[in-house]
Amino acid sequence: xxxxxxxxxxxxxxxxxxxxxxxxxxxxxxxxxxxxxxxxxxxxxxxxxxxxxxxxxxxxxxxxxxxxxxxxxxxxxxxxxxxxxxxxxxxxxxxxxxxxxxxxxxxxxxxxxxxxxxxxxxxxxxxxxxxxxxxxxxxxxxxxxxxxxxxxxxxxxxxxxxxxxxxxxxxxxxxxxxxxxxxxxxxxxxxxxxxxxxxxxxxxxxxxxxxxxxxxxxxxxxxxxx
Numbered sequence: 001x002x003x004x005x006x007x008x009x010x011x012x013x014x015x016x017x018x019x020x021x022x023x024x025x026x027x028x029x030x031x032x033x034x035x036x037x038x039x040x041x042x043x044x045x046x047x048x049x050x051x052x053x054x055x056x057x058x059x060x061x062x063x064x065x066x067x068x069x070x071x072x073x074x075x076x077x078x079x080x081x082x083x084x085x086x087x088x089x090x091x092x093x094x095x096x097x098x099x100x101x102x103x104x105x106x107x108x109x110x111x112x113x114x115x116x117x118x119x120x121x122x123x124x125x126x127x128x129x130x131x132x133x134x135x136x137x138x139x140x141x142x143x144x145x146x147x148x149x150x151x152x153x154x155x156x157x158x159x160x161x162x163x164x165x166x167x168x169x170x171x172x173x174x175x176x177x178x179x180x181x182x183x184x185x186x187x188x189x190x191x192x193x194x195x196x197x198x199x200x201x202x203x204x205x206x207x208x209x210x211x212x213x214x215x216x217x218x219x220x221x222x223x224x225x226x
Contacts, residue, residue, distance in 0.1 A: 015066060018059055025052050 029048050032038065038045055077084040077092055 015062065018062075022052065022055055022059055025055070 025048065029045065029052060032045050032048075073089060073092075074084040077087055080092075080095075082092065
């Protein structure tokens, strides 16, 4: 980070060395000043005096910032219950770095756990909905079968022992189950409408039987819808 963003810090020397260097420059300037008048064209003294003045001002600002930093650092160390005279800056900063690393790792773990929990809850909800739809479908099928048994209807499915369309009974059974579906939708198979539905079905069966008897002597297949 320092090499990329704070390259000037790589040139920073120890503050004590800077103080010593400024003192050496001041002594050098005083030596040349006390040595008598300088030769014509010699600009060593004016240049070094200007440099020393500017450097002294900037060094004084640096010392003020250093003292402010040291005061803040001691305050932070005391805030965390440490002794600033024993604990060095790199040690306290190392503690902060370890804490921030552990904190970031904990946040990542919590986020991963939250995503897994949401996925598990979503999967469990889907399983419950699928189970509910399956139970509802079975209940509807069982209700239709129960009503069909109560009304004496025959199933059109070959696996339930009913006549298949190839045996000639498929058309009648299909019509009966169509009537059953219609009755279930309108509610005719419940309450007082049950007798009405049975009478309607009985009349249908009688009409179908007489039609079949009238056609017994006819060798040609019966024509529907004529």
